[in-house]
Amino acid sequence: MLEVSGITQIFGGVTALEDVSFRVNRGDITGVIGPNGAGKTTLFNIITGIYTQTSGKVVFEDKDISGLPPEKLARLAMVRTFQNIELFGGMTVHENVMVGMHTKSSSGLLSCALKMPWSISEERRIRNDSMKWLEFTGITDLAEVEAANLPFGKGRLLEIARALAVEPRIILMDEPAAGLNSQETLGLAQLIKRIRDLGITIVLVEHDMELVMDICDRIVVLNLGRKLAEGTPREIQENPEVIAAYLGDDD
Amino acid sequence: MKRELLKFLAFSVFVLLLPLLFEGGYLMNVLVFVGINTMLAIALNLLLGYAGQISLGHAGFFGLGAYLSGVLTATYGWNPWQAMPVAAIVVGCMAYLIGFPVLKLKGHYLAMATLGLGIIIYIVFNETIDLTGGPSGLSGIPNLEAGGVVFDSDVKNYYLIWGITLAVILFAINLANSRVGRALRAVHDSEVAAQVVGVNARLLKVQIFALSAVISSLAGSLYAHTMTFISPASFGFNFSVELLTMVVIGGLGSVYGSFLGAALLTLLPEFLRAAQDYDIIIYGGLLVVMVMFMPGGLVRGVPDLFRRIFKSRGGAGHA
Numbered sequence: 313m314l315e316v317s318g319i320t321q322i323f324g325g326v327t328a329l330e331d332v333s334f335r336v337n338r339g340d341i342t343g344v345i346g347p348n349g350a351g352k353t354t355l356f357n358i359i360t361g362i363y364t365q366t367s368g369k370v371v372f373e374d375k376d377i378s379g380l381p382p383e384k385l386a387r388l389a390m391v392r393t394f395q396n397i398e399l400f401g402g403m404t405v406h407e408n409v410m411v412g413m414h415t416k417s418s419s420g421l422l423s424c425a426l427k428m429p430w431s432i433s434e435e436r437r438i439r440n441d442s443m444k445w446l447e448f449t450g451i452t453d454l455a456e457v458e459a460a461n462l463p464f465g466k467g468r469l470l471e472i473a474r475a476l477a478v479e480p481r482i483i484l485m486d487e488p489a490a491g492l493n494s495q496e497t498l499g500l501a502q503l504i505k506r507i508r509d510l511g512i513t514i515v516l517v518e519h520d521m522e523l524v525m526d527i528c529d530r531i532v533v534l535n536l537g538r539k540l541a542e543g544t545p546r547e548i549q550e551n552p553e554v555i556a557a558y559l560g561d562d563d
Numbered sequence: 564m565k566r567e568l569l570k571f572l573a574f575s576v577f578v579l580l581l582p583l584l585f586e587g588g589y590l591m592n593v594l595v596f597v598g599i600n601t602m603l604a605i606a607l608n609l610l611l612g613y614a615g616q617i618s619l620g621h622a623g624f625f626g627l628g629a630y631l632s633g634v635l636t637a638t639y640g641w642n643p644w645q646a647m648p649v650a651a652i653v654v655g656c657m658a659y660l661i662g663f664p665v666l667k668l669k670g671h672y673l674a675m676a677t678l679g680l681g682i683i684i685y686i687v688f689n690e691t692i693d694l695t696g697g698p699s700g701l702s703g704i705p706n707l708e709a710g711g712v713v714f715d716s717d718v719k720n721y722y723l724i725w726g727i728t729l730a731v732i733l734f735a736i737n738l739a740n741s742r743v744g745r746a747l748r749a750v751h752d753s754e755v756a757a758q759v760v761g762v763n764a765r766l767l768k769v770q771i772f773a774l775s776a777v778i779s780s781l782a783g784s785l786y787a788h789t790m791t792f793i794s795p796a797s798f799g800f801n802f803s804v805e806l807l808t809m810v811v812i813g814g815l816g817s818v819y820g821s822f823l824g825a826a827l828l829t830l831l832p833e834f835l836r837a838a839q840d841y842d843i844i845i846y847g848g849l850l851v852v853m854v855m856f857m858p859g860g861l862v863r864g865v866p867d868l869f870r871r872i873f874k875s876r877g878g879a880g881h882a
Contacts, residue, residue, distance in 0.1 A: 362755065386761030398756035400749045402816075410742070411749045415761035417742050421770055424741030425734045431741065438742060471756075478760050 313338040319368035346534035392484040401460030412477025449473040485516040591717035598724035604821035606778035612816035615751030620681030624776040626798025628783025647784040658776030662769035688795035700794030814860025
C-alpha cells in the first residue's frame with residue numbers, strides 16, 4: 313500500500329536518513345521505532361509532504377507521491393498527526409473536526425458567503441457527519457469546548473478525530489502516546505485497534521515499547537538514519553542487532 | 564445560526580432608525596464615513612483577524628478603487644454603476660497576482676511587503692498627474708444615481724452606503740461561519756495542520772487577500788462617488804495604520820467588532836478637534852492600551868469588563 317524506497321535526506325552536511333526502504337501492507341499497524349535521533353520524525357515528514365527528500369521515492373497505492381504537498385496527500389486519503397499535537401486552538405472541538413471534512417466538501421468562497429442552497433445543505437452535512445468522529449473517539453461531551461482549553465490527552469483524541477474526518481485510507485501517527493498517562497495510553501491502544509478495524513492502515517512512530525509490541529503487526533527499526541531491521545514484534549524482540557543497538561541499552 | 568440572524572436584524576434596525584435621532588445635520592455625514600470605514604475594517608479583518616495575515620497596504624486598495632472609479636467616470640464619462648464593478652475586478656485581479664509572491668512571506672516580512680505595496684500605490688497617485696491630477700486631487704466625480712434619485716445629500720448617502728455596508732456585513736458573517744471561514748481560522752491557528760487535513764493554505768490566503776482588496780476597492784469607489792473629490796492624502800500609510808487600529812481595537816476576527824472599531828475611530832476625531840495634530844499619537848496610545856488590557860478588542864473586552872464588575876459587586880453583596 314505504501315512503499316518507501318531508497319530515501320536519503322541530507323540537511324546541510326548532516327545525513328539524517330540514508331537509503332531507507334520498507335513497505336507497509338494494507339490493513340496493518342506498522343510501527344517505526346528507534347533511539348532518539350534515528351530519523352523517525354524526518355521520515356514521517358518526508359512521507360507526509362512536509363519535507364522533500366534529497367533522493368529516493370515514496371509510492372502510495374501505486375502512485376508516486378514524492379514531493380506532493382500535504383493538502384494533495386489529504387485528497388489521496390493520507391493524513392497524519394503530530395507529536396506535539398497541532399490543534400486549531402481558537403476553534404471549538406466540533407469545529408476542529410469540521411475542518412477535517414474540508415476535502416469532503418467543495419463550496420467555494422463566494423457560494424459560502426452568498427449562502428447558496430447547496431452550501432447550506434453541505435454545511436448541515438458537515439455539521440452532522442463530523443459528530444460521528446467525536447463519538448468514535450469519545451469526546452462528544454467536549455464538542456463546544458475551545459480546543460486550546462483541552463487537557464493534553466483529550467487534545468490527542470481530538471487530533472485523531474480530526475484526522476479520521478478526512479476519511480483516510482492510511483494514517484500516520486507521530487508518537488501518539490507521548491505525554492499520555494498509562495490509563496490514557498491503554499485507551500489509545502484500543503482506539504488504534506478500532507481504527508484499524510475500520511480498514512484504515514496505520515503507521516506509527518512510538519517510544520512506548522509496550523504499546524508498540526502490543527498493537528503492531530510489523531515493526532521497522534531505524535538507527536542513526538539507517539534501517540536496522542524489519543519484521544514482526546517477535547522477530548524484532550529476538551533480533552540481536554536490535555537488542556544491541558537499542559533495546560539492550562535500556563536494560 | 565438563528566442567533567446570528569437575529570443579531571444582524573437587530574443591527575439593521577438600529578442602522579435604519581439611527582438617522583431619526585439626528586434629522587440630517589453634520590453627524591449624518593460622519594456616519595456615512597463610519598459605513599465606509601466599517602467595510603474597510605471588515606475587509607482587513609477577513610485577512611488579519613480570520614486568516615492571520617497582516618496588511619499595511621490596504622489604504623492602497625481603497626485608493627485604487629476610488630481612483631479607478633473617479634477617473635473612469637469624471638474623465639471618461641462612464642456610468643458609476645459600471646465603473647465600480649470594473650474597478651473592483653481590476654483591483655481583485657491585481658491583488659490576486661501580487662498575493663502569490665507576497666503571501667509566501669510571514670510576519671514582519673509580510674508587513675514590510677504590504678507596506679511597500681501601499682507606498683508604491685500612493686506614489687503612483689501622486690505622480691501620474693495627467694491621469695489622477697496628482698497631489699491637488701481629482702474633482703468632478705459624479706454622484707451615484709438610481710431610479711431618478713441622485714445620491715447627493717448626507718441622508719440619501721447614509722442609506723445608500725449603509726445598505727451596502729449591511730450587505731458586506733452579512734457576506735462576511737456568512738463567510739466566517741462556513742467551511743471556508745473555518746479553513747481560514749485553521750490556517751491562522753496552525754497552517755501545517757490545516758494543510759494536513761487538506762486545506763490549500765497558500766491558495767486560500769491569496770483568495771482572501773483578493774477578496775479583501777475587492778471589498779476595499781468597493782469602499783473606495785463609494786467614497787469617491789459620495790465625496791465627488793479625492794486626493795492622494797486620503798490613501799496614504801497613515802490611513803492603513805488607522806484601518807489596522809480599527810480592526811485591533813474593535814476585535815480581531817469579529818465582524819461587529821470591525822464596526823465598533825470603525826465607529827470609534829471615525830467619531831473620535833470629531834470630538835477631539837482641538838487635539839487634531841496629535842491624532843496619530845492618540846491612535847498609537849489607544850492601540851497600546853487595547854493590546855495590553857483588551858487583547859480581544861472592544862467586542863470581547865467590554866462584555867468581559869461588565870461581567871467582572873457585576874461579579875465583584877455580587878461577591879461583595881454576599882460577603
